[in-house]
Amino acid sequence: MYSKTVMDHFRNPRNVGEIKDASGVGEIGNPVCGDMMTIYLDIKDDVIRDIKFQTFGCGAAIAVSSMLTELAKGKTLSEAKKITNKDVAKALEGLPKNKLHCSNLGADALQAAIRDYEDKKSGKKREPEEADEKHKHDHDDKCYCPYCDAELAEGDTFCKNCSFHEDE
Amino acid sequence: MSVINLDHMSANPLLPEVQEAMIAAIRENLGNPSSQHRLGERAAELLDESRAAVAALVNASVSREIVFTSGGTEAVNLAIKGVAWAKSDEGKGKHIVTSNIEHNAVIRSLRRLKLMGFTVTSVPVDERGRVNPETVAKAIRPDTILVSIMHGNNEIGTIQPVKEIAAVCKEKKVLYHCDAVDTVGVLPVDVQEMGVDLLSFASNPFYGPTGVGGLYVRRGVPIWSLFDGGVQENRKRAGTENLVGIAGMAEAARLAARDMGARAAHTRKLRDLFLSKLPEYLSDYGINGDPENCLPNLVSVSVHHVEGESVVLMLDDEGFAVSTRSACASGSLRASHVLLSTGLGFADCQGTLVITFGIDNTEAEVMKFLAALKTSVTTLREISPLYKNGQGVPQ
Incomplete structure (x- = not known):
């Protein structure tokens, strides 16, 4: 089900933990499947010197967090800002389609952590961000049944292919 | 393996x-x-x-x-x-x-x-x-x-x-x-x-x-x-x-027809062993179902502050096959309708494992499994932002 790279990052997650007095912290939670991800940044001279994560979630969520930290470590902020969820999935040699909807939140957490850093720096206060549903459509514009992967028309709540219902 | x-x-x-x-x-x-x-x-x-x-x-x-x-x-x-x-x-x-x-x-x-x-x-x-x-x-x-x-x-x-x-x-x-x-x-x-x-x-x-x-x-x-x-x-x-x-x-x-009584007695013994030893290996969990009217071979345990699919994958690496009812592993990415119907909260559904014993299992295997379960859950709780200093973080 998962690629070798995903399993490697799941088995040996890189950069697990917290950073005390972090320059920026980003938290993302997915209300649909319950994954939670926290990214801690140590930034100096606009470079991510260190990055750590804590994640509650499935194998994919843990691998995504781990891979994200590898992609972001040592990058300048402007480079790091360009990292997308798609980049993380690609570096992991792909994720199951339904996990693209759900567990691929790493870049969102990173961007939230960078915003937190920039807000702190400029003295701006921001309300904690609600996880938005935007990431659900990141992979492309089509919707798929999360159960059988059949393509759904916009607004469909019932999959005629497998009789999955959105209220399930 | x-x-x-x-x-x-x-x-x-x-x-x-x-x-x-x-x-x-x-x-x-x-x-x-x-x-x-x-x-x-x-x-x-x-x-x-x-x-x-x-x-x-x-x-x-x-x-x-x-x-x-x-x-x-x-x-x-x-x-x-x-x-x-x-x-x-x-x-x-x-x-x-x-x-x-x-x-x-x-x-x-x-x-x-x-x-x-x-x-x-x-x-x-x-x-x-x-x-x-x-x-x-x-x-x-x-x-x-x-x-x-x-x-x-x-x-x-x-x-x-x-x-x-x-x-x-x-x-x-x-x-x-x-x-x-x-x-x-x-x-x-x-x-x-x-x-x-x-x-x-x-x-x-x-x-x-x-x-x-x-x-x-x-x-x-x-x-x-x-x-x-x-x-x-x-x-x-x-x-x-x-x-x-x-x-x-x-x-x-x-x-x-001939052996079901002996089989049920065997799996019930393993089930009872697992449940009686579990507190020595794990904290923060709940047992689901009806202790009086239940299948003789099944345990449903909700392990708090971890997600079930991760536990299953980690136990698989240790050589144990178990099942989970977490949303992440369900294919539909929804929490189990059965667990939700019994009033279990979404977060607790996430860490639910279903363990089903069979005639080929032994007491020694149950004991090995308990140790592996403890290791997996401890590792995942160390990664989890929901668990700090040996307890769950209030959400």
Whole structure:
């Protein structure tokens, strides 16, 4: 089900933990499947010197967090800002389609952590961000049944292919 | 690496005697049971013998009340859709009563019927997952044609008061289908004593092959075939029978009738050992289901502050096969409807493991598993932002 790279990052997650007095912290939670991800940044001279994560979630969520930290470590902020969820999935040699909807939140957490850093720096206060549903459509514009992967028309709540219902 | 199977619900090993029976059926080069010539004769004999063995396991009054199917799912689909179509064709109504904790085969069959104009009432369960027969009685309306409520639950192991539900249905003159996939061959199931009209079962839960099962249909119950074609299975299931699989199931049925008491005692002992030792290995967890009325081989444990799929993958690396009911692992990415129906919170559903013991497991394996479970959960809690300094972070 998962690629070798995903399993490697799941088995040996890189950069697990917290950073005390972090320059920026980003938290993302997915209300649909319950994954939670926290990214801690140590930034100096606009470079991510260190990055750590804590994640509650499935194998994919843990691998995504781990891979994200590898992609972001040592990058300048402007480079790091360009990292997308798609980049993380690609570096992991792909994720199951339904996990693209759900567990691929790493870049969102990173961007939230960078915003937190920039807000702190400029003295701006921001309300904690609600996880938005935007990431659900990141992979492309089509919707798929999360159960059988059949393509759904916009607004469909019932999959005629497998009789999955959105209220399930 | 050898794998210790603690997920017997997903796949039971075939007993050696069952394998032998299937190989013998293959080697005999059997004909088609429907043929008129002597090649088909031996096949028809084997089919009859098999049907008798399976009928005996559930105490059907005559063999032909057993319809062979491709497994539990087909049996459930045949029972629900077949009766719904036949009864509504007779103009008897289009309302069906079920419970909130049924298997997807039941839920999705009913959902499909809803698209065709049927209506469904689903009754709740208590925190142990039990249906109250009085609630069923209240849900039955003049246009109710069928009640479908399971016997043993495949996620939490709760056994329903089937006899009482059957009595309600009899009084209200409504047909009762019982999904007994996880109890037939595991616990004594007697269709006459229970008073059910239809009962679904599968062969693998009692160590027979997958891809074969059956439906008990009491004589006189109107039912339409799902498949159209030949007149096999007393016109209830068209298509040449899977004779090799059926021969395997029949052998498994004979052995289950003989050994199920000893098997249940063995798995119950392992289950009790696991539950009694668990507090020494783990904190922050809950046990789901009904401790008094439960399957003898299943434990559902919700481990707090971890997600089930991660635990399953980590245990797999350690050589243990278990199952989870977390949303992430469900395919549909939804929390288990069974656990939610018992009132469990979403977060606790996430860390729910289903452990099913079998006759091949030993006490030593249970002890090894407890140690591996502790390691996996500890590792994942170290990664989790929801668990700090040995306890859960309040959300």
